[in-house]
Amino acid sequence: MKETTHKTGTSTAIYNTRASKTRKWRPIHCAVCDQRIWFEPIQxxxxxxxxxxxxxxxxxxxxxRALLEEMRRSPVKSPLRLRVAxxxxxxxxWPKAYPTELQAYLxxxxxxxxxxxxxxxxxxxHLVIIVLLPLLAH
Incomplete structure (x- = not known):
């Protein structure tokens, strides 16, 4: 568990547990940027x-890291601080928030x-069906 402290001294808990490595056969995707996480996903x-x-x-x-930085900058002091950040x-x-011309082209x-x-x-x-119909009619 990590605690991030606000300038006024209030703290918000971020539970940082490593994801289980039971699913080695399928890569896990990040909830924000949707990229594959090959090593050490952070929950x-x-x-x-x-x-x-x-x-x-x-x-x-x-x-x-971006989430921690946003938590440090956040003026919100409620338990919803993590959700807002x-x-x-x-x-x-998020990659689809502002699609580029290249993404639209692809x-x-x-x-x-x-x-x-x-x-x-x-x-x-259809070609196979057209060829097989006369053969089956005989």
């Missing part, structure tokens, strides 16, 4: 004083490839 859970539902997030090291960090670091290219591959597969399927 952040709200303090018990926070109102229900208590939330927890799995973060990469970069987003965790997480919202600010997520608004800044998304369009994926859809184009999917549609073209679907047309090709349906064309082959």
């Amino acid at each position: 952040v859970t709200e303090a018990e004083e926070a109102p229900e539902p208590r939330q927890s997030w799995l973060l990469c090291k970069h987003c965790y 997480m919202g600010i960090v997520a608004a800044e670091r 998304s369009d290219r994926r859809w184009f490839f999917f549609i073209a591959a679907s047309f090709f597969l349906f064309m082959i399927l």
Whole structure:
């Protein structure tokens, strides 16, 4: 557990428990930036004083550092401090918040490839059906 202190002396608890390593076969994604976390994901859970539902997030090291920095700068003194800081960090670091032209282009290219591959597969399927119908009619 880490405690971050506000300028006035109040503290907010951040529970920093390492995620279990039972799922080695599948990479874990960061809750904020959506990147794969290969080594040492950090689980952040709200303090018990926070109102229900208590939330927890799995973060990469970069987003965790940004969260700690935002917690230091935050003027909020309530148990919701972690939730507010997480919202600010997520608004800044979420990759789909401000899509670039490159991301839109790549998304369009994926859809184009999917549609073209679907047309090709349906064309082959219809060709097989057209060829097999006369053979089955005999």
